[in-house]
Amino acid sequence: MSGQSILGYVRPDGxxxxxxHLLVMSTVICSSFVARRIADQVQGAVAIENPFGCGQLEPDLEITRRTLVNTAKNPNVGGVLVVGLGCEQIQADDLVREIEKTGKPVEKVVIQEEDGGTPAAIEKGVRLLRKMAEEVLSQRPEEVDMSNLVLGVECGGSDATSGLASNPVVGYVADRVVDLGGTVILSETPEMIGAEDILANRAVSREVGERIVRTVRRWVELAASYNVDLVGTQPAPSNIAGGISTIEEKSLGAIIKGGSRPVQGMVDYAEEVRGKGLWLMDTPGYDIMSVVGMVAGGATLVIFTTGRGTPTGNPIAPVIKVTANPQIARKMRENIDFDASTVILGQETIEQAGERLFKLVMDVARGKPTRAELLGFREFMIHKIIPSF
Incomplete structure (x- = not known):
């Protein structure tokens, strides 16, 4: 026990x-409209509009399936309605069977099975979800130990202030969470290029360290197979405009947000993280895909640093936006939750700003909404590797 508590919803699986949240999840893009219309009519419901689910080959089909199932299993979700079309590769029944293992309520609607098509499916879905809401939304949060928190850390639209201030401040918070018995997930494998040996040297075993190096290098090789020099195309133009000169510089600034504690292991995209401490997840650097992967992996809260100003959120996990760029903190003040420019301006140390951010994390974990939640940012995109067929 850490001695510090948050407000949590204890699920049947512990x-x-x-x-x-009540989660309305489409199995395929063809059922996304129906899923959205159902969610819009029920208080406490959010929709996930799956852009894939058909025309996919392995391993992309498995990535999509794993992402959907594990997102539904995330403990920020109290109940699930699966909305299928009927003829897609990822069938509603298969998802329901997996999600039911958590013990949370699960229902399904399949459009092609309804007499009346999409209007009938929407009507049935609303009816099922409202009944589910009576059970799920009556649950009240309770005091639980801070060690139950699973924190994802992300950066997007980075500039020089990201590596100098906002990411180190987040890294301070990551260490605090780990020291209190919690879990931290660091992702964005392409943004570890040039810094993989540092992470490998912090691994708890030789096997973990070797996997880190092997996984990072696979991304370079994948780009090379398409005649793309990944090292030569990074950092992105917006990063360069913000003062970042090389991919190594970008990576060194990016990995700091994971803190300094030992790396316990590395998991695949959207794979559930089952241990405590600091974990790496193999995701692309694309912000939305990366956040979706970590949330599917179990992250219940995400800290997202941005130097250039990125407003995106997530359907089921609160996203705390942090910037150390004074101009962005002022211009995008309605999107930014935490201003770390005080470090850049010499008004605070990293530790002092870190304590402030840790307090905000505790507040959000006790129910305070983030700006992304208040403004309705709920972006969702699943990683894919190969073309659709």
Whole structure:
């Protein structure tokens, strides 16, 4: 026990969430409209509009399936309605069977099975979800130990202030969470290029270290197979405009947000993280895909640093936006939750700003909404590797 508590929803499988969403999840893009219309009519519901689910080959089909199932299993979700079309590769029944293992309520609607098509499916879905809401939304959060928190850390639209201030401040918070018995997930494998040996040297075993190096280098080789020099195309133009000169510089600034504690292991994209401490997840650097992967992996809260100003959120996990760029903190003040420019301006140390951010994390984990939640940012995109067929 850490001695510090948050407000959590204890699920039947023992996992603890800090939000209590009803999730309406489409199995395929063809059922996304119906899923959205159902969610819009029920209080407490959010929709995930899956852009894939058909025309996919392995391993992309498995990535999509794993992402959908594990997102539904995330303890920020109290109940799930699966909306299928009927003829897609990822069938509603298969998802329902997996999600039911958590013990949370799960229902399904399949459009092609309804007499009346999409209007009938929407009507049935609303009816099922409202009944589910009576059970799920009546649950009240309870005091739980801070060690139940699973924190994802992300950066997007980085500039020089990201590596100098905002990411180190987040890294301070990551260490605090780990020291209190919690879990931290660091992702964006392409943004570890040039810094993989540092992470490997912090691994708890030789096997973990070797996997880190092997996984990072696979991304370079994948780009090379398409005649793309990944090292030569990074950093992105916006990063360069913000003062970042090389991919190594970008990576060194990026990995700091994971803190300094030992790396316990590395998991695949959207794979559930089952241990405590600091974990790496193999994801692309594309912000939305990366955040979706970590949330599917179990992250119940995400800290997202941005030097250039990125407003995106997530359907089921609160996203805390941090910037150390004074101009962005001022211009995008309605999107930014935490201003770390005080470090750049010499008004605070990293530790002092870190304590302030840690307090905000605790507040959000006790129910305080983030700007992304208040403004309705709920972006969702699943990683894919090969073309659709």
């Amino acid at each position: 996992r603890v969430g800090i939000r209590n």
